[in-house]
Amino acid sequence: MKLSHLAETLIGSEIVKLGNEIKDRIRNGERIYNFTIGDFDSSVFPIPQEFEAEIVEAYKNHYTTYPPAEGILELRQSVAAFIKEREGLDYKPSEILIASGGRPLIYSLYRAIVDKADKVVYAVPSWNNNHYVHFNEGQHIVLETRPENNFMPTADELIPLIRGANLLALCSPLNPAGTTFSKEELEKICDAVIAENKTRGEHEKKLFLMYDQMYWTLTFSGTQHYNPVSLRPEMRDITVFVDGISKVFASTGVRVGWAMGPEIIMNKMKAILSHVGAWAPMAEQKATAKYLLQTDHINKYLAHFKSEIGYRLEKIYDGFKQLKAEGYKVDVVAPQGAIYLTIKVDLTGKQTADGKTLSTQEDVSAYLLSEAKLAVVPFFAFGSNKNSPWYRLSVGTCKKEEIGEMLGKLKEALEKLK
Numbered sequence: 001m002k003l004s005h006l007a008e009t010l011i012g013s014e015i016v017k018l019g020n021e022i023k024d025r026i027r028n029g030e031r032i033y034n035f036t037i038g039d040f041d042s043s044v045f046p047i048p049q050e051f052e053a054e055i056v057e058a059y060k061n062h063y064t065t066y067p068p069a070e071g072i073l074e075l076r077q078s079v080a081a082f083i084k085e086r087e088g089l090d091y092k093p094s095e096i097l098i099a100s101g102g103r104p105l106i107y108s109l110y111r112a113i114v115d116k117a118d119k120v121v122y123a124v125p126s127w128n129n130n131h132y133v134h135f136n137e138g139q140h141i142v143l144e145t146r147p148e149n150n151f152m153p154t155a156d157e158l159i160p161l162i163r164g165a166n167l168l169a170l171c172s173p174l175n176p177a178g179t180t181f182s183k184e185e186l187e188k189i190c191d192a193v194i195a196e197n198k199t200r201g202e203h204e205k206k207l208f209l210m211y212d213q214m215y216w217t218l219t220f221s222g223t224q225h226y227n228p229v230s231l232r233p234e235m236r237d238i239t240v241f242v243d244g245i246s247k248v249f250a251s252t253g254v255r256v257g258w259a260m261g262p263e264i265i266m267n268k269m270k271a272i273l274s275h276v277g278a279w280a281p282m283a284e285q286k287a288t289a290k291y292l293l294q295t296d297h298i299n300k301y302l303a304h305f306k307s308e309i310g311y312r313l314e315k316i317y318d319g320f321k322q323l324k325a326e327g328y329k330v331d332v333v334a335p336q337g338a339i340y341l342t343i344k345v346d347l348t349g350k351q352t353a354d355g356k357t358l359s360t361q362e363d364v365s366a367y368l369l370s371e372a373k374l375a376v377v378p379f380f381a382f383g384s385n386k387n388s389p390w391y392r393l394s395v396g397t398c399k400k401e402e403i404g405e406m407l408g409k410l411k412e413a414l415e416k417l418k
Contacts, residue, residue: 010134014381022375032373033406034397038175038247038339041397045250045308048301050294054287055254063283069274070266071098071258072282075289079258082292083243087216088230089260097266097273098285100255102214102242104278106132108269109240109259110167113208114138119165123153125382125390127175127212141165144384150179150333151342151390155188162196166205171212172226173219173337176382176392178313180219180336183226190232197238208265209239214257215338217248217302220310223336237262245288247339250305250396256280256288312395312403313341319407328414339396343376346389350417358417361387371413374406 002008019037026032046052070076076093083089099105106128114120114136121141122129133140141161145151152174162168170189172181181189196207209228216225228235244257257280259269273279280288291298313335320332320343331344347364351357352371358364361378368374376391384390 006135011131013128013131015377018375018377018381030373032369032375033402033409034375035393035395036375036377037396038394039252039396040250040339041399042250044399045305045396047249047251047254048291048297050297051249051251051287051291054290055284058283058286061286063286065282067098067279067282067285069279070270071096071280072285072289075256075285075292076258078289078292079260083260085295087225087227089227089241091260092263095260095263095266097259097269098280099257099259099273100278100280101246101252101257102212102244103128103257104273104276105242105244105257105259105269106210106212107135107278108272108276109210109242109265110136110138111272112265112268113167113205115166118167118205120167120169121158121161121165122169122383123151125151125176125379125384125388125392126169126171127382129169130383138167142383147331147333147342147344147390150336151177152179152181152185153189154185155192158189159192162192162207165196165207167208167210168193169210169212171214173213173215175212175215175338176340176377176379177333177342178335178338178340178392179333179342180223181226183224183231186226186228187231190228190235193238194232194234206238209235210242211239212242214243215247216243218306218309218339219337220306220313220335225337240265249291249301254284254288256284309339309395310335312398312400313339315400315403316341316393316395316398316407319403323407323411323414328411330414339394341393341395343391343393344389345391347414347417348387348389353416353418361389364389365391368410368413371416372406372410374410374413 022034076096079096110132116137118138119141120133120138123143123145143153219225228239240261246252323330329346333342347358376393379388379390380386
């Protein structure tokens with residue numbers, strides 16, 4: 001059956017597919033250490049109690065009708081206050097757009113800016129930029145980042161790529177690597193974007209910046225989050241932030257996200273979303289509007305939440321460092337933010353106990369799952385080379401008591417190889 005070119009060529013989310021496959025195997029009784037999907041086990045990381053109470057109360061008060069396409073005013077006012085207090089960014093409610101999480105905001109931003117054949121610059125590994133460019137039939141300008149830079153793009157790498165481009169997509173803390181921009185590097189990137197735009201005529205399309213900071217509240221080990229507008233106020237007219245509650249409050253299923261940026265872009269994105277209908281539910285909007293103003297409750301929640309996430313990241317990081325010190329072909333990048341750890345499992349060419357050679361990285365992934373019962377997401381699912389030995393390990397569903405078990409099973413699996 002012949003369908004549209006998009007339908008024939010678009011690939012579904014590799015991460016969601018893998019995560020669902022692992023969940024099915026677990027439901028069928030298989031014991032697997034599931035570190036795949038960037039989600040939370042709500043029995044381990046429930047949403048804040050006060051937030052839950054506000055959601056329940058909102059439904060009791062029958063807030064179940066259509067919300068405005070841009071989001072209710074109370075929520076946009078609360079987002080503005082929340083961001084002003086915690087990040088020092090000053091945005092008016094008219095410069096804020098609400099949707100059901102980050103995905104529809106990113107989609108509408110791409111739709112608002114990117115025309116067919118427009119150049120979009122993005123680094124890999126990164127979350128879903130390759131698919132959003134494909135949606136718009138844009139031109140992929142891809143930078144393969146390096147482990148020595150913690151898989152973050154640098155200004156020197158980006159400068160030759162942004163010439164003539166219309167969108168630069170950045171994310172910090174980075175999904176999948178769990179690493180962040182330094183102040184100095186982000187300043188250099190902003191300066192490069194500003195310089196590029198100065199070469200363009202008054203009626204030429206600018207180079208815009210999408211800054212995905214969905215994980216910005218989750219930084220660890222003294223890491224500080226930086227944003228382009230605070231560092232370079234001149235970036236304000238061309239920067240659109242993507243943010244929301246999904247990760248900061250372990251509330252991926254509550255579906256409230258926001259974008260912040262120039263009012264003209266927000267209005268165009270709103271028009272697109274008014275047809276897509278991807279608004280956050282009214283009750284959740286009412287509840288989020290109230291909860292974002294509960295500073296003391298949020299501070300208490302975040303202190304505990306970050307401590308628990310940080311503990312898991314550090315313990316697994318230490319475990320991989322120990323395995324590397326013992327001579328096994330693994331490596332790990334120090335965690336800086338988000339709920340992710342970047343690990344390396346470089347086993348291609350090794351032989352299993354039954355004489356099978358691990359010829360490809362796909363073979364390695366299958367071996368990890370079958371022998372170590374370890375499920376992680378390869379970086380090629382985030383656009384990297386299929387032979388990349390690097391993986392994203394997510395701790396959102398990790399129980400503390402599983403860490404030692406998982407590392408022990410992994411060591412046993414590594415020892416079996418020749």
